[in-house]
Amino acid sequence: MRNIILMALCFTVAIQSGCAFKDIDKRIFVIAIGVDQSDDAKNPYRVTLKLALPAQKFDPSVNNIQIISENSETISGAIGRIRAKSSKDLNFGLLEICILGESLAHESINEPLNWLSRRFDIPMEGIVAIGKPNAETVLKMKPKSENFSGNALLLSLSETGSISSFTVPEHLYDFYRRTTEKGMDPYLPIIETENEVYKIDRVALLDKHKIKTILTTDETRVFKELLHSYPHFEITTKMVDQPFVLAIEQLKRRYTIDTNNKNKPVIRVSIQMRGVVEEFVNQVYEENWTKFEKHVEQEERTKISSLLKKLQKNGIDPFGFGLLYRATRHEGDKEWEQWQSIYPEAVFDVNVKVSIQGTGAIK
Incomplete structure (x- = not known):
């Protein structure tokens, strides 16, 4: 019995060493990611991460959010450059929002979707949307109604907070399924910023690769119906x-x-x-x-x-x-x-x- 316990302890230590276990104070949590087209032809992707800093207690007066953006030839390359700017390990396990820039969605959504769906540490139930004019602008705005890190967007898009007949939420797992399924095409809600609030009252309809048309507000209501x-x-x-x-x-x-x-x-x-x-x-x-x-x-x-x-x-x-x-x-x-x-x-x-x-x- 003593030998079995000793072997179990050694196995546990080995697993923790192999998984590079890190304490929570050495991690920083990615709660939202935005992917845009950059102005640099050699580094076409601009990735923006919205990071939530761990805190011992909740204090609305303290800004526990950090926004970091980087350009690169690939999305993974941009993430690598952002890691070089952070003293803590990036953790994607709590990622809630994935935003694609409008210009990128008009060109192709294949690369960002491919990256999001391949990552084991990104939850497939996360919300996907299009940011107008771009994802970085949407992520940088902090509405006055936001109490917790990034929860304003999540409350609107997941309908756990506000429920609107003009807001059509979409999850990553369903979005990926629609891009691969014959006989069903994808859609994404459009997020705009207006006077320090999010405006989410239109939807973009895509084929398997890019935006084909954007519905008006009234058409969006009928679409959701x-x-x-x-x-x-x-x-x-x-x-x-x-x-x-x-x-x-x-x-x-x-x-x-x-x-x-x-x-x-x-x-x-x-x-x-x-x-x-x-x-x-x-x-x-x-x-x-x-x-x-x-x-x-x-x-x-x-x-x-x-x-x-x-x-x-x-x-x-x-x-x-x-x-x-x-x-x-x-x-x-x-x-x-x-x-x-x-x-x-x-x-x-x-x-x-x-x-x-x-x-x-x-x-």
């Missing part, structure tokens, strides 16, 4: 020349692909919504709810159809219609070739059903 069956958002329209706002509290959606007529394939999109009147200056009585419902249905049908046609025109499929087609057919390798010829010619049949459940706290 179709992507996640997001149940809490507002539909704004006009009735009798007055603003009419319906707060949606329940949403169901269903997609089907009909290829019975090979000359005219149809993608059917069915949406069911339930909500309450949130804003309207005139009285809304139960007997005339139907005309309000029909009006909202027509408005939503037009917006959804317009968005789907825009995606089709750009040759991108973030909703996974192609993946649905492959999953419901059993023709082997021919399925993908068939879908590539079907999608550009498909017609969208959008059906929206709206049900008003009440008029809020007043009648």
